Amino acid sequence: MPDFLLFALVGGLGVALIAGPLGAFVVWRRMAYFGDTLAHSALLGVAMGVLFDLNVNLAVVSCCLLLALILVSLQRQHLVATDTLLGIMAHSSLSLGLVAIALLDDVRVDLMDYLFGDLLAISPTDLYWIYGGGCIVLLLIWRLWNSLLAITINEELAQVEGVPVARVRLTLMLLIGVVIAIAMKVVGILLITSLLIIPAASARRLANSPEQMAIIASLLGMVAVVLGLYASYQFDTPAGPSVVVAALIQFLLLYSLPFRRTV
């Protein structure tokens, strides 16, 4: 197997692993649009990174986290409905990113790589980011698991029972921000949320508990990465979108199978 394919495979598997449990929360808490908004802001992060000569990964993570914080504070002020707010932020940050990149005339940035991912260009440094960041994310999810479930069931109930709701919710948003920044390399800005949502939604068909759903989502995501990469290598299709198509096929298969879920 050529090196680039090995790196792509290892990187993709890492991202799918982290995306599983977080994707489950995105589905349960209906945060898909929130994920999209953070993803769109990642391009602004790329532009900022290039502009200020920072590490692009670091700039993207910072940009996603900053946007998550701004969103939380604006949400509290109830200026406009949350989905309107998300819509404004998603498309403004994407446009700002595109404009900023166009203004950087001495640098060539290949937009397609960022919009749709460049899985086959994953470098060993990227792998450090994926696995380093991934370990932190998974560790935090593991530590906060019960609190995260509690706020997903009912935030007020959780608050009465002593869960620091605001802090846990903010942490979840920041974790999603980190994962999006990490996953951008694999499937690109426009497709990231699908990697969070599709495997988790497919996993719902098979899961009887929240824990099962998180784990099955990770496994399905990893299978989608393998299948997508294989297809990409075999048929010379773009890697990121091929992974998403593989996830979609899983989803369609699982939902067309004639069995009833029990829980």
Next chain:
Amino acid sequence: MSLVDVNNLSIIYGENSVVSNVSMQLKRGEITTLIGPNGAGKTTLIKAILGLITPSAGQVIRSDSLQIGYMPQKLHIDPTFPLTVERFLKTAAFSSIQDRLQALEAVGAEKLLKQSVHSLSGGETQRVMLARSLLRKPDLLVLDEPAQGVDVNGQIELYNLIAQIRDRYGCAVLMISHDLHLVMAATDQVVCLNHHICCSGHPAQVSNDPSYIELFGIPGAENLAFYSHHHNHQHDRRGEIINAKTDISEIPGENHSSHCGGDH
């Protein structure tokens, strides 16, 4: 010794005074029922008692290490969230399988242990939520419209159950209810709220009003008390007091009402 002391509590949103100058006490072993029209500030008041809302004025004093079991008005669990009753109970507190079965048995829902929370009926959901709050061994149970979405016979059962739980666990109960006639028998203290406390006190003893017996049957009627309930003032639609009358003490046992912020 009261578990919770509410002293001259007011909650103001912008220019709206949602709760104004409310004082009340919650005591161990007592069931307190909060009644009042929609938008009277009942839920806001209990949220302040729970510590979910910071009061604009006044204070809520909770006794040390008070364990509260809370049952919110509605539980919206997304259908994509795979959750059995058992797993749901596990989120309350550390509990053994015996604890969980015992809690379910206390609410007459032991058969539901392995069921999905998404397949429960309204009454079953309320029972399971009640069981969950029992797992926390509460000193105080706070129930926001526990009988919502439950049919009349189920409501009577549910209120009975709440009284049984009080007897068995010796906790204080604070609940909101719209079903004045259904809750009276099992209530020690009634607080009628319309932003301010209109009146509060012990409900009158069970009445054997034939129309209730006819309506609910004998078992239900045993638990029905008729609460003679008169106000000495009326409200307009915003809860402002209009047309205050002067005679106060026509209802025995009713403490009418030094807490009342209204101008009588």
